[in-house]
Amino acid sequence: MAKGKQLRRRSHLALKANSLSKCGHCGKPIPGHQVCKFCGFYKGKEVLNIIAKQLAKREKAAPQSARR
Numbered sequence: 001m002a003k004g005k006q007l008r009r010r011s012h013l014a015l016k017a018n019s020l021s022k023c024g025h026c027g028k029p030i031p032g033h034q035v036c037k038f039c040g041f042y043k044g045k046e047v048l049n050i051i052a053k054q055l056a057k058r059e060k061a062a063p064q065s066a067r068r
């Protein structure tokens with residue numbers, strides 16, 4: 001294939017950065033059509049309990065009920 005044609009064809013192969021939309025609840029930039037990671041809301045409804053998740057993470061990192 002001619003080099004010029006090859007280069008022209010490859011001019012369309014670049015990857016585009018993911019466009020982020022805003023969360024309707026907290027306003028943070030999130031990928032579209034996905035549950036917000038920061039507040040757990042999607043389409044005005046809370047679908048993830050973020051606080052419970054964070055508490056569980058903290059328990060794992062530093063367990064308060066240390067035996068012995």
Ligand SMILES: [Zn+2]
Pocket residue numbers: 023024025026027028036037038039040041
């Ligand atoms: Zn949010």
